[in-house]
Amino acid sequence: MRIASGGIQHETNTFSRIPTTLADFERDSQCGPEFSAGETLFQLYRGTGTIHGGLIEAAEESEVELLPLLNVRAQPSGAVTREAFETLTNLFLERLQAVLPVDGLALDLHGAMVTEGDPDGEGAFLERVRELVGPDLPIVTTLDLHANITPRMAQLSNVLIGFDTYPHVDMGERGAEALRLLARMIRGDVQPRQAFRQLPLITLPPKQCTLREPMHSLMAEVHLLESRPEILTATVAMGFPFADIPDAGVSVLVTANEDQAIADRAADELAGRLWNLRDELQPELTTIEECIRFTNEEAKGLVLFADGSDNPGGGAPCDGTVALQALLDADFQGGVVGILYDPETVDQAHAAGVGATIEARIGAKTDDAHGTTIVTSARVRNLSDGVFIHRGPMMQGLAGQLGRTATLVIGGVEVVLCSNRRQLLDAEMLRICGITPEDRRLIVVKSAVHFRAHLGPLAAHIFDADTPGIHRPDFSRFDYQRLRRPIYPLDSQVKYP
Numbered sequence: 001m002r003i004a005s006g007g008i009q010h011e012t013n014t015f016s017r018i019p020t021t022l023a024d025f026e027r028d029s030q031c032g033p034e035f036s037a038g039e040t041l042f043q044l045y046r047g048t049g050t051i052h053g054g055l056i057e058a059a060e061e062s063e064v065e066l067l068p069l070l071n072v073r074a075q076p077s078g079a080v081t082r083e084a085f086e087t088l089t090n091l092f093l094e095r096l097q098a099v100l101p102v103d104g105l106a107l108d109l110h111g112a113m114v115t116e117g118d119p120d121g122e123g124a125f126l127e128r129v130r131e132l133v134g135p136d137l138p139i140v141t142t143l144d145l146h147a148n149i150t151p152r153m154a155q156l157s158n159v160l161i162g163f164d165t166y167p168h169v170d171m172g173e174r175g176a177e178a179l180r181l182l183a184r185m186i187r188g189d190v191q192p193r194q195a196f197r198q199l200p201l202i203t204l205p206p207k208q209c210t211l212r213e214p215m216h217s218l219m220a221e222v223h224l225l226e227s228r229p230e231i232l233t234a235t236v237a238m239g240f241p242f243a244d245i246p247d248a249g250v251s252v253l254v255t256a257n258e259d260q261a262i263a264d265r266a267a268d269e270l271a272g273r274l275w276n277l278r279d280e281l282q283p284e285l286t287t288i289e290e291c292i293r294f295t296n297e298e299a300k301g302l303v304l305f306a307d308g309s310d311n312p313g314g315g316a317p318c319d320g321t322v323a324l325q326a327l328l329d330a331d332f333q334g335g336v337v338g339i340l341y342d343p344e345t346v347d348q349a350h351a352a353g354v355g356a357t358i359e360a361r362i363g364a365k366t367d368d369a370h371g372t373t374i375v376t377s378a379r380v381r382n383l384s385d386g387v388f389i390h391r392g393p394m395m396q397g398l399a400g401q402l403g404r405t406a407t408l409v410i411g412g413v414e415v416v417l418c419s420n421r422r423q424l425l426d427a428e429m430l431r432i433c434g435i436t437p438e439d440r441r442l443i444v445v446k447s448a449v450h451f452r453a454h455l456g457p458l459a460a461h462i463f464d465a466d467t468p469g470i471h472r473p474d475f476s477r478f479d480y481q482r483l484r485r486p487i488y489p490l491d492s493q494v495k496y497p
Contacts, residue, residue, distance in 0.1 A: 004099055030399065202239060203282075321364045401420060
């Protein structure tokens with residue numbers, strides 16, 4: 001049995017001014033400027049908590065010949081340029097053509113890619129794939145929990161399987177599930193019938209977290225649904241709200257074996273349950289000033305302030321300074337801000353060396369939506385090359401690259417700076433920069449939710465930040481022009497079904 005695999009992953013924030021270019025995919029994919037395939041991808045992903053890690057593990061267990069053709073990604077930002085999308089899609093199609101015939105195709109996509117030519121990037125990619133392989137080749141596609149699933153995507157893939165967790169700690173499991181289900185389809189053991197429901201609902205990241213209610217209980221119900229013998233898989237996609245496209249928002253899929261009516265009834269049941277939770281999915285935000293007061297007067301252990309408005313994992317610049325400025329103004333002691341994207345200041349610190357004092361201009365160099373540049377004297381405490389291995393449950397075992405880093409001390413606050421824009425989602429990212437999280441009082445985390453997988457267990461208190469930015473969990477901040485309407489909670493009079 002021969003199964004080809006591959007994909008292009010991007011989560012597009014249409015409110016970002018920064019286009020996503022081919023160079024961004026070259027930098028972030030870790031497989032060289034040639035986007036190497038085959039053995040390079042086996043070496044990169046084998047034994048890791050990623051989709052392709054799961055595909056590889058399940059293929060080797062099942063004695064399936066897996067043919068990884070392309071697996072590329074870029075950090076979330078603005079729309080993917082036409083050049084980048086066409087170059088990567090054509091490269092995948094050329095490699096796929098070269099290995100045909102195959103028995104099936106496993107696609108590793110995100111589900112929220114917007115290109116300069118199409119608000120439904122994954123739908124466009126799947127369309128091109130179907131044109132090459134025809135209507136009969138089995139295709140199973142994995143998607144992020146934040147996928148903005150479109151009818152075109154559901155129609156072109158036999159089965160869509162989304163992540164069950166946020167933080168995304170089940171990527172390896174979903175990859176393995178996709179490979180095993182695809183193998184069963186090829187053998188003729190199952191005949192999937194997929195039902196797709198798109199709700200008139202859009203939600204924000206903090207309460208999409210599956211470690212919190214109501215999502216924790218909802219996902220338990222999803223797993224109970226999947227335990228039924230007639231159900232092959234079920235997905236709740238919470239959507240990516242920072243994309244002004246018609247199909248942004250929440251959807252569900254249920255895939256049954258052979259019986260479309262069973263899939264339809266289960267999808268309606270799951271969609272109705274989710275719709276009833278709509279008011280519980282709205283977040284509560286806390287200002288940095290209130291967080292400082294709480295830390296000084298009430299906290300019993302480490303406090304994390306999740307600056308999700310400046311989350312690079314959702315397309316924000318990651319150089320916002322609002323929280324840092326507030327800590328400095330309060331003369332706060334024992335605080336950390338990380339990880340800020342500021343290659344200019346990193347270069348300055350490396351030139352000066354550990355122990356030196358520099359006159360720094362920190363942050364707010366991308367736009368004016370996330371604070372103002374802080375001009376200050378700072379002592380260089382730590383320098384590193386930014387190379388690390390993910391030790392937490394998310395992407396465990398996968399190599400990471402922050403670019404060169406610098407840890408600066410300003411009064412009682414340490415600021416961790418990096419040269420590659422990355423979300424702080426693993427404690428190892430701080431440890432290689434000389435920060436032991438357990439020894440600090442308050443850490444401002446440039447992340448919305450993913451930090452909870454590894455840093456969360458270290459904290460006694462976690463607050464969702466009330467700060468400005470293009471990833472702010474506040475719908476009043478965004479002027480949607482293309483989003484389908486009516487949709488809750490932007491519109492009050494919405495009925496479903």
